[in-house]
Amino acid sequence: MNYEDLTLITHKMRENILNMIHTANSGHPGGSLSAVEIVTYLYFKEMNIENPTDENRDRFILSKGHAAPVLYSALMEKGFLDKGLIGTLRQIDSKLQGHPDMKKVPGVEASTGSLGQGLAISNGIALANKYDNKSNRVFVLLGDGEIQEGMVWEAAMLSSHYKLDNLTAILDHNGLQIDGKNEDVMKVEPLDKKWEAFGWHVIKADGHDFNSLEKAFEERKTIKDKPVIIIAETVKGKGVSFMEDKAGWHGKAPNADELDIALKEVGGDK
């Protein structure tokens, strides 16, 4: 799939996300929109996954589970999940829980939402795959605020200790968390030195540029005996002018007027 086709998918992804969160009247647009290109690239270019139950599929773990709409949206565009469910996010009796529930949605590989746990889960899958001599890879998306959780670093140690070269973490580095900027709430920099110190190979990328993402994922393939983290620079709320780089849009739904403007901007209504 070429970059133009991928870009068209991102339009649909953003439209789905905005419609889901607007209908739910709650949810997390900022961190869902910042991850759109990363998740699109994974599902439509990088990962080997033609159906959500295939034994040999690559797996994606959304550690920053509050970005559930970006995952549901990818599963919908992939054809794994009924698009008619868009209006049911966060509603009673819906499969689309506020945070992903692996028992309710085929394609959700782990129930996440409580931050800091996805890397350990991914390690477990990667260890099991290695033991079974399976070539399946594991990709895990972390938030930059999320890595303030201590458990992330317990897991980071394990990934390199066990030389998990079938594991790739992607850090959605949008710089914001609920209470404001990372650097004001709790500094997470220097990210590259931290991850390198924990035994990881670090690759930097522009998280909204497919060319940059492709280079990063191709470089990843050349790294053996090590876990790799792609630190993807992103913009929270990407694609919607009034949401971009605003911490206030971490967990707030757009109203009807805001939705209209937003949908025009993301190109999804074309």
Next chain:
Amino acid sequence: MAKKATREAYGEALKKLAASNPNVVVLDADLSGSTKTVEFKKVCPERFYNVGIAEQNLIGTAAGMAIAGKVAFASTFAMFAAGRAFEIIRNTVAYPSLNVKIAATHAGLTVGEDGASHQAIEDISLMRSIPNMTVINPADCIEAEKAILKAAEYVGPVYIRLGRAAVENIYDDSYEFEIGKGVELRKGTDVTIIATGLMVQKSLKAAEELEKDGISARVINIHTIKPIDKDIIIQAAKETGAIVTAEEHSIIGGLGSAVLEVLSDSCPVPLKRVGVLDVFGESGKPDELLEKYHLTENNILQECKNIIKQKK
């Protein structure tokens, strides 16, 4: 009789599982010599994973292993499994009902000399409050080994509570363990002692002493605290009219509370709880601690005598 700790039985069971079940993996957090998972490592190092001193990571990694199709046994001390990793167990293991077996050793006061920081007396309460979780507290080594082998067959999360201190066997090899099924160990008509873990042995001795005073005490072993065997409890309440529970655990939230919940729903009768009285423990020898914190056969015996006076 030779005494052995239930954690020893865990090591024995893991050795059997290493040979019989290629899907079993074992994870430990730098306590493999104490938890006895080292027995698995000796015979099956390729399926043994040390995660370091990182209990949240222990449970999270085990969850991933289960997602990938493994039967994941995760071990550390009960304090750090049920306590420190509680939220990972709740959200990442139990919520999606993953096939993780948390075999937690060194539970209760009988950790002994390490003192209050290491004495988990809240773990049953914590674990049984989580939906989807099965909670097993074996009384002796025979029961512990059979429980672990059954837990490996069962699909879903299980918390198995094991002890550091050596205990006498009450069962022989012919014993058949069934998850969720209480065991009547002694018939009786005046009062029922419902016990779990190492308090089962003490309850049997208390019942023998009571018999000398002409009191007929039934003894029931509740090895599975969740799902609890309601029938055997209700039947005992109806037939004996009074209950004493006994556990090496806080009287808040453990076996005593679970039995009270069953009875208040179905058949309220006078009930006394023998357990740790909402206080922290301290350093000491296991027997000294059981004595000081009122977890002896004499405490059970006295409560039986007290409760019989309250019968209608």
